[in-house]
Amino acid sequence: MEVLGIAVDDGSLGAMSRELHLRIQALEAEMYELSGHTFNVGSPQQLQRLLYDDLGLAAGRRIKTGRSTDADTLEALREEHPIVDLILEWRQLTKLKGTYVDALPLLRERDGRVHTTFNQTVATTGRLSSADPNLQNVPLRSEWGQRVRSAFVPDRGQVLVSADYSQIELRVVAHVSGEPELIDAFRSGQDIHRRTAAAVGGVAPEEVTAEMRRSAKVVNFGVMYGLSDFGLARDTGMSREEAGAFIAAYFQSFGAIAAYLEGIRNFAREWGYVETVFGRRRYIPDIRAANRQLRQAAERMAVNMPMQGTAADIMKLGMIRTDQALRESGMAARLLLQVHDELVLEAPREEVEPLAALLREAMGGAAELVVPLDVDVKVGDNWRDMTPLSPSAG
DNA sequence: TCTGTCACG
DNA sequence: ACGTACGTGACAGAC
Numbered sequence: 538m539e540v541l542g543i544a545v546d547d548g549s550l551g552a553m554s555r556e557l558h559l560r561i562q563a564l565e566a567e568m569y570e571l572s573g574h575t576f577n578v579g580s581p582q583q584l585q586r587l588l589y590d591d592l593g594l595a596a597g598r599r600i601k602t603g604r605s606t607d608a609d610t611l612e613a614l615r616e617e618h619p620i621v622d623l624i625l626e627w628r629q630l631t632k633l634k635g636t637y638v639d640a641l642p643l644l645r646e647r648d649g650r651v652h653t654t655f656n657q658t659v660a661t662t663g664r665l666s667s668a669d670p671n672l673q674n675v676p677l678r679s680e681w682g683q684r685v686r687s688a689f690v691p692d693r694g695q696v697l698v699s700a701d702y703s704q705i706e707l708r709v710v711a712h713v714s715g716e717p718e719l720i721d722a723f724r725s726g727q728d729i730h731r732r733t734a735a736a737v738g739g740v741a742p743e744e745v746t747a748e749m750r751r752s753a754k755v756v757n758f759g760v761m762y763g764l765s766d767f768g769l770a771r772d773t774g775m776s777r778e779e780a781g782a783f784i785a786a787y788f789q790s791f792g793a794i795a796a797y798l799e800g801i802r803n804f805a806r807e808w809g810y811v812e813t814v815f816g817r818r819r820y821i822p823d824i825r826a827a828n829r830q831l832r833q834a835a836e837r838m839a840v841n842m843p844m845q846g847t848a849a850d851i852m853k854l855g856m857i858r859t860d861q862a863l864r865e866s867g868m869a870a871r872l873l874l875q876v877h878d879e880l881v882l883e884a885p886r887e888e889v890e891p892l893a894a895l896l897r898e899a900m901g902g903a904a905e906l907v908v909p910l911d912v913d914v915k916v917g918d919n920w921r922d923m924t925p926l927s928p929s930a931g
Numbered sequence: 932t933c934t935g936t937c938a939c940g
Numbered sequence: 941a942c943g944t945a946c947g948t949g950a951c952a953g954a955c
Contacts, residue, residue, distance in 0.1 A: 580953055581935055600935075602954090607936060632937060636950055662947060664940085671949045674939035682938080706940090762945035771944090830943065841946040845940090849947095877940040877947090934954080940947080 538657065542650035543672070543873045543881070543920075546688045547642040553684055557634045564627045571620045578627050581606055592618055609771075633676060637685045644670050649692075655875065662842050663817045663849040665875055673876045675920070687921035691883045696916050698870070698889060699923055700896040701879035702855075703911040704729060705848045706761055712906040713814065713843060714797035718790065723908035730754040736790040737783065756787050760794060761844045763837035798840055805839035813846040814904075851910070852878065855903035862899045868892060881920070889916050893926050 569575050572591070576583045584606045589596045594617050596604035608628070614621045644651045653672040655665045667673040675689065676682025691697045702708075707729060711719040722732040727742070734745040734753035745753075752773045759769060766781035775783065788795035802824075805811050810820045819842045823835035856875060863870055870884035870892050880900070884892050893914040900912045915923035 577953080579951095582954075602934065605935080628936080632951080635952080636938070640950085656948095659949095660947060664947065666948050668949060671939085674937090674949070676938060678938085759945065762947095765944045767944045833943080837946065845947065848940095879940085932955085934952105936951090938948100938950085 538655050540652060540655060541871055541873055542646070542648070542652035543883075544648075544650045544690050544692055545641050545645055546690050546919075547645055549688050550638050550642050550685075553681075553688075554634060554638045557630050557638060557681070561627060561630050561634070564623050564630070568620055568623050568627070571618075571623070578624060579631065584624070588614070588618075588621075592620070594618060594621075629679060630681065633679075633681050633685055637676060640670065641688070653874070660849075661819050662846040663813065663853075664845065664877060665849075667874075672874055683921050687919045689920035690918065694885065695883050696886050696889060696918060697873075697920055697923070698882045698884050698892055698896070698914065698916050699879055699920075700882075700893075700900055700912050700914045702848070702852065702900065703913050705851065705878050705910070706844050707757060708906060708908050708910065709814070709844050709847045709851075710761065710794065710797075711908045713847070714791075714793045715907070716791050716793035716797075719794070720908055730757055733757055733787075733790075737786045752783060753787075756784065760787070760798075761841055763833075763840050801840050801843065802836050805836070811839045811842050813843050813850050815847065815850040817846050817850060819846065848878065851904045852900075855900035856880065858899040858903055859896060862895050866891070866895060868895070889926070893928075897928065 565578065568578060572587055576587055578584060585603050588594045588606060589604050594614050597610040597613060598605040608625060611621050611625050641651060646652060651670060651672070653667045654669050655667055657665060659666045676685045707719070708723055710716070711723055718732070718736055722729050730750050730753045731742050731745050733756070734749040735742040737753060738745065738749055752775065755769060755772050756764065764784070766777050766784060769775065769780035769784060770777045773780065801811060805821050805824045809822070809824065810818045812818045821835050821839045823831045824839060826832040826835060852875065856872070859872065859880065863872070868884065868888050868891070870882050870888050872880060872882050874881040880896070882892070896914055897912045901910045904910065914926045916926055917923035
C-alpha cells in the first residue's frame, strides 16, 4: 500500500551531504596515513587483512567469509590501534550519507514528499514493513542521524504530530503472563525499569542506582528476545557470572513470566505454531530440530512472536480506529507513517489539541489488556524536535 | 546474487 | 563444547 508520504527538506540534506563528504574525505586521508597505504575501507575483505594481518590485532567473532569487522568487534579493539575509531566513524557517516542523505532527495516526488510502500504480508509476526524507501528506519540515535531526521517536515502551515504506545510490548508481557509485579507497576504508573531493578536487587525503588536501572532495562527488553547471560554481559559490562545471576534473580522475582515463557515453548513443541492474543499464528518448523542451535533459535522466535505480534495487532486496530475517528471528526489531519509503535500525522496547528485527544482515545482504546495502554503524543516542526503534550493540559 | 554491515522498533 | 536477542530493508563489495 503506497501512502500519502512525508515532505523532506532537500536543501538541508544537500548541505549535509557536502559536510559529510568533507568529513569522510578527511577520515580517509587519516586512515591512509596511519596504515601506510591506500585501501578500500568499505571492503570487509581488505579491512580484515589490514586489521588482523597487517596490524596484527586479535580477531574476534568468526563469520562465513573470515573474521568479523562489525561495530561490536571493532568496539572491543578501540584501545588497540587509533585507526579503529576512524573506521567506526567512517562506517557511520557513509551509511547515513548513502542510505538517507543522498538517497532521499532522489526519491522526492513533485509534491516534495517521499512516498513509502507499506507491506502487510512480509513480517512473520504481523508487523508492517516499509520499503522504497524504508521510512521505518530513519535515523534517530546519533548526532548526524538526528540531523537527517530533522529534514522530515510538515507541509507549510502544518505541524507533525506523533503518537506512540508507551512500553507496549512489556504491557503485552504483563497481560499474557499475568505477572502481578508487572501488572501492579503498570497500573500505578511507576517507572517500570526502576521497579524491576528494585525487585531483582531486593531494595526499595528509591535505592536503585542508575547502573541497576540500566541493567534491569536491558533484561526487561531482553526477556522478549530470549536474552542469554552472554548477551546481558556484553550489553551491560557485567561478568558472565553476574549476568547469569541477574537473570536468575529476575525470573525468581517474576515467576509468572518464567512460567509463561516455559509454557510458550511447550505449546510450540506440541502444536508446531504460536499465536498472538488475537489469534494470529506463526508456524515454527524448527522447534523440534535435532540440531541444538536451530532449535534454540526456533525457541527464541516462538517466545518473541506472541509479544511482538500482539503489539502489532493492537497497532493495526489502533490505526483503523484512528482512521475512522479522523473521518468522523472532519479534521484535516492526515496519517503519514507507522513505525511499529508510533503513528506520525500531519495536521493544521489549531487541530493539535483535539487531535491529541482523538489519538489517545482511538489508539488507547484499541484493546482491553489487564493493564492500561498509554499513548504519548508529541508535536513539532520537524521529526526531530518533537515536544510532548501532557494529557491533562489538553 | 550473496554476504556483511547497520539503520530502526 | 557451542553459540549466544526478535523483526525488518538498503547499501557496497565480491563473485
